[in-house]
Amino acid sequence: MINWIRGLGRWGLGTFERLGRGHLFLMQMMAGVPSLFLRFSLVMQQLFSVGVLSVLIILVSGLFVGMVLGLQGYNTLVDFGAEESLGVLVSLSLVRELGPVVSALLFAGRAGSALTAEVGLMKSTEQLSGMEMMAVDPIRRIIAPRFLAGIISMPLLAAIFSAVGIVGAFLVGHGLLGVDDGAFWSQMQAKTDFYDDIMNGVIKSVVFGFVVTWIALFEGHDAMPTSEGVGRATTRTVVHSAFAILGLDFVLTALMFGDE
Amino acid sequence: MPLIKIRDLHFYRGNRAIFDGVNIDIERGKVTAIMGPSGTGKTTLLKLIGGQLRPQKGTIEVDGQDVHKLSRSDLYELRKRMGMLFQSGALLTDINVYDNVAFPLREHTDLPESLIRDLVLMKLQAVGLRNARNLMPSELSGGMARRVALARAVALEPMMIMYDEPFTGQDPISMGTLVNLIHRINDAMGLTSIVVSHDVGETSEIADHIYLLSGGKIIEQGSPEQLKQSSSEWVQQFIQGLPDGPVPFHFAGPDYADDLLQPEENA
Numbered sequence: 001m002i003n004w005i006r007g008l009g010r011w012g013l014g015t016f017e018r019l020g021r022g023h024l025f026l027m028q029m030m031a032g033v034p035s036l037f038l039r040f041s042l043v044m045q046q047l048f049s050v051g052v053l054s055v056l057i058i059l060v061s062g063l064f065v066g067m068v069l070g071l072q073g074y075n076t077l078v079d080f081g082a083e084e085s086l087g088v089l090v091s092l093s094l095v096r097e098l099g100p101v102v103s104a105l106l107f108a109g110r111a112g113s114a115l116t117a118e119v120g121l122m123k124s125t126e127q128l129s130g131m132e133m134m135a136v137d138p139i140r141r142i143i144a145p146r147f148l149a150g151i152i153s154m155p156l157l158a159a160i161f162s163a164v165g166i167v168g169a170f171l172v173g174h175g176l177l178g179v180d181d182g183a184f185w186s187q188m189q190a191k192t193d194f195y196d197d198i199m200n201g202v203i204k205s206v207v208f209g210f211v212v213t214w215i216a217l218f219e220g221h222d223a224m225p226t227s228e229g230v231g232r233a234t235t236r237t238v239v240h241s242a243f244a245i246l247g248l249d250f251v252l253t254a255l256m257f258g259d260e
Numbered sequence: 261m262p263l264i265k266i267r268d269l270h271f272y273r274g275n276r277a278i279f280d281g282v283n284i285d286i287e288r289g290k291v292t293a294i295m296g297p298s299g300t301g302k303t304t305l306l307k308l309i310g311g312q313l314r315p316q317k318g319t320i321e322v323d324g325q326d327v328h329k330l331s332r333s334d335l336y337e338l339r340k341r342m343g344m345l346f347q348s349g350a351l352l353t354d355i356n357v358y359d360n361v362a363f364p365l366r367e368h369t370d371l372p373e374s375l376i377r378d379l380v381l382m383k384l385q386a387v388g389l390r391n392a393r394n395l396m397p398s399e400l401s402g403g404m405a406r407r408v409a410l411a412r413a414v415a416l417e418p419m420m421i422m423y424d425e426p427f428t429g430q431d432p433i434s435m436g437t438l439v440n441l442i443h444r445i446n447d448a449m450g451l452t453s454i455v456v457s458h459d460v461g462e463t464s465e466i467a468d469h470i471y472l473l474s475g476g477k478i479i480e481q482g483s484p485e486q487l488k489q490s491s492s493e494w495v496q497q498f499i500q501g502l503p504d505g506p507v508p509f510h511f512a513g514p515d516y517a518d519d520l521l522q523p524e525e526n527a
Binding site for chain 2: 125127130135136141
């Protein structure tokens with residue numbers, strides 16, 4: 001019993017210590033961001049590896065999610081004779097929820113894990129220590145550009161996901177199931193609000209990009225400098241990011257749409 | 261006045277004392293070796309000198325400045341005058357040899373690219389790898405990676421350079437090349453060098469002064485010749501590489517015979 005309580009205390013202290021380190025790390029990263037505007041090329045390089053290289057998985061996933069949504073939505077709506085509202089259903093589902101959430105989950109799996117592994121390996125091969133000894137701050141030179149690139153990339157990837165998803169739903173709805181194309185697009189335009197729907201979705205994806213990139217970079221920087229340590233950190237990034245995305249999605253949805 | 265003055269250094273990891281009241285002087289323009297068995301904190305000492313770790317007690321002065329009392333920006337200014345060669349080389353793996361050597365120059369100077377090119381080629385020529393400038397770090401052997409790291413470490417013309425186990429895992433030719441390079445670069449650039457190593461033969465060839473570390477204390481110090489004449493059994497065991505002596509072959513624990521008579525304990 002005593003051992004159990006001792007173990008619980010050790011776990012609690014360890015968790016709070018890690019949380020504290022994570023927040024200090026966040027402050028250091030944020031402090032490094034302003035200087036990046038003088039050396040934006042560092043961010044551009046990371047926009048490529050974090051953002052552009054994630055586009056393929058986002059395109060393919062977005063297309064299939066949209067197609068499935070079109071198919072499922074049609075089968076439900078047709079029972080009420082409301083199949084022409086398919087465009088609205090698909091656009092609101094994607095722009096408000098599925099676009100930000102699914103693209104953030106994919107981003108955590110594709111870019112987040114890569115960031116953790118890259119930073120963790122840089123630590124284990126003493127590249128970060130080497131930079132410190134060359135009087136170059138690795139937080140500013142390596143971490144902060146990746147952080148900013150993650151925050152910029154995420155809403156763009158979510159927008160691509162939603163756009164491709166809508167096209168996928170249109171291909172199925174109009175091409176396969178015969179929904180009127182004029183009704184599909186016009187109802188979507190009429191019922192999708194720029195501020196309430198699109199901007200709220202963008203805010204969600206910015207928050208998800210912030211959190212996922214923070215988790216990924218912190219896990220890499222805090223990883224044990226061994227192959228096993230980096231492997232575990234990469235797994236933690238994906239798991240913690242998924243929890244954070246889904247938990248925050250509920251909180252943000254409640255704040256944005258809770259009083260409708 | 262020594263370039264580096266370490267006084268009453270205490271450093272602990274948990275309850276284990278890595279340094280327990282260590283005093284070391286590193287003289288200017290000399291090659292000083294810090295030697296000792298694995299796990300005695302040799303690399304930790306370099307990290308303490310570089311300000312990457314903070315001691316629990318004691319002071320480390322580099323060129324008259326107390327490393328652990330400097331502000332962050334002053335510490336970074338001091339580091340520009342310190343070079344460090346890591347055991348792994350610590351080259352940036354996503355850029356080639358040329359860009360690795362150019363890295364500190366691009367970060368800390370506003371020199372035009374044409375001048376940076378000349379400087380990089382001069383440094384690479386000095387380590388014999390000018391024609392390997394387009395290779396990626398993954399295409400280099402361990403010895404070549406350390407030579408590139410050496411070129412990078414001296415790119416900013418530092419006042420001192422710290423070598424962390426430069427000879428470990430090297431074939432005889434690479435080892436000879438590195439011994440020669442460290443000696444030549446130290447003399448040519450008027451550097452102060454600290455070599456952390458447990459390779460007795462190679463280190464004795466180039467060191468002017470050797471400190472032997474064990475159990476958190478300086479066991480012996482002096483020139484390579486003085487150490488060879490030492491009456492200490494520990495020093496003789498270390499220098500001659502004897503498997504048994506004051507440092508036992510067997511890890512401390514229960515007696516062998518007693519252990520055999522209790523077979524279930526670890527079964």
